[in-house]
């Protein structure tokens with residue numbers, strides 16, 4: 001295991017996240033804000049599926065250890081917390097060999113009321129509640145094959161300071 005990488009999370013914005021996905025908030029003056037890509041898949045066998053994850057334990061105040069990341073090759077993935085609260089997001093792209101680029105991991109802290117849509121194949125840390133337990137709606141296209149979710153265990157210790165006030 002190589003040396004420890006320490007990072008500081010940034011506030012999540014649409015611009016900072018654009019290379020990895022979309023930030024979900026209501027935009028515009030109308031009552032309805034259509035989200036175009038939430039159900040997009042890359043495989044015709046992928047069936048739109050929704051579930052709710054119960055997250056009983058929010059991240060502790062200590063730096064978050066990124067022990068593994070996952071990606072979904074066949075579909076966009078939407079995550080919408082049911083309780084308006086901040087959550088932690090960390091994303092990266094693949095290196096040429098297909099493994100996650102941990103050196104260029106981008107950690108973020110959301111605002112209450114935001115959700116995210118991950119682009120297919122974007123490596124991401126599992127949904128991590130902050131400030132208390134939460135429940136998160138997950139929407140994704142599922143083929144039922146074993147590669148709907150590909151997990152990669154970190155080959156180095158990556159710690160992220162997520163308390164933005166403390167991070168300065």
Ligand SMILES: NC(=O)N[C@@H](O)C(=O)O
Nearest residue numbers: 053070125126127138149
């Ligand atoms: N992305 C995430 O946090 N979780 C989903 O991939 C899931 O399988 O619940």
